[in-house]
Amino acid sequence: MALSDHEQRVIQDLEEQLAAADPRLARTLSLHGMQRRSGRLTGTGLAMVALGIMAMVAALLVESVPLGVGAFLVMAAGLYTATLPAAVVGWRHGQAGLDSNARSLPDR
Numbered sequence: 001m002a003l004s005d006h007e008q009r010v011i012q013d014l015e016e017q018l019a020a021a022d023p024r025l026a027r028t029l030s031l032h033g034m035q036r037r038s039g040r041l042t043g044t045g046l047a048m049v050a051l052g053i054m055a056m057v058a059a060l061l062v063e064s065v066p067l068g069v070g071a072f073l074v075m076a077a078g079l080y081t082a083t084l085p086a087a088v089v090g091w092r093h094g095q096a097g098l099d100s101n102a103r104s105l106p107d108r
Helices: 005-021 023-033 039-062 065-082
Strands: none
Touching: 005 023, 039 065
């Protein structure tokens, strides 16, 4: 359910008041309170999980333990990648909840 314009303005005003009253708390909440996920990271992670599942099936069919271990590691890395918050990797700092003074990776 989308917020109305009035509700969005009220929330923005509350955020500005919090930032003025306690900048440290506001920075902490913006980075960790509601961590947003990057669509690119989520998609990449899910693709890795799917690739890992296919590799696991192949490992079972050919009875290869090393391939099975590799498949498991790919799936685990995919889950980790899919659940990373965007603020951790510094993508799109305006959308990731970072303030304008925070350092981020350059856009490519």
